[in-house]
Amino acid sequence: xxxxxxxxxxxxxxxxxxxxxxxxxxxxxxxxxxxxxxxxxxxxxxxxxxxxxxxxxxxxxxxxxxxxxxxxxxxxxxxxxxxxxxxxxxxxxxxxxxxxxxxxxxxxxxxxxxxxxxxxxxxxxxxxxxxxxxxxxxxxxxxxxxxxxxxx
Numbered sequence: 430x431x432x433x434x435x436x437x438x439x440x441x442x443x444x445x446x447x448x449x450x451x452x453x454x455x456x457x458x459x460x461x462x463x464x465x466x467x468x469x470x471x472x473x474x475x476x477x478x479x480x481x482x483x484x485x486x487x488x489x490x491x492x493x494x495x496x497x498x499x500x501x502x503x504x505x506x507x508x509x510x511x512x513x514x515x516x517x518x519x520x521x522x523x524x525x526x527x528x529x530x531x532x533x534x535x536x537x538x539x540x541x542x543x544x545x546x547x548x549x550x551x552x553x554x555x556x557x558x559x560x561x562x563x564x565x566x567x568x569x570x571x572x573x574x575x576x577x578x579x580x581x
Contacts, residue, residue: 454482471521
């Protein structure tokens with residue numbers, strides 16, 4: 430084997446390894462949980478994880494400081510739920526991918542509630558109408574359920 434072929438093989442190996450290590454929204458060399466290892470080993474989930482992180486950052490930036498803490502708590506809860514759900518994913522696959530797609534949809538901005546805030550009659554409805562984050566969450570959940578049920 431000539432030296433050019435060896436150098437080329439080494440460079441290609443390095444590129445593949447470096448892309449794998451940086452593909453997710455976190456450093457795959459520090460993947461700690463089973464879910465993180467699954468994400469690092471599945472290119473589609475790695476892309477999903479990056480998209481989810483971008484959607485989270487975009488929403489966080491759009492929210493007032495007073496609501497960012499609620500979003501952070503919600504995201505930490507989701508990450509815990511993801512880790513539990515990924516126990517049954519095997520090495521990735523459609524179920525894990527769908528789990529991420531739902532979260533990405535939840536984080537995409539859509540600050541519309543599923544009811545008329547001017548006619549909010551319950552304490553919960555009034556609370557939702559006063560919070561941009563809760564309006565967003567209500568609107569996203571409606572969009573997600575419609576998508577899941579194929580309602581237009």
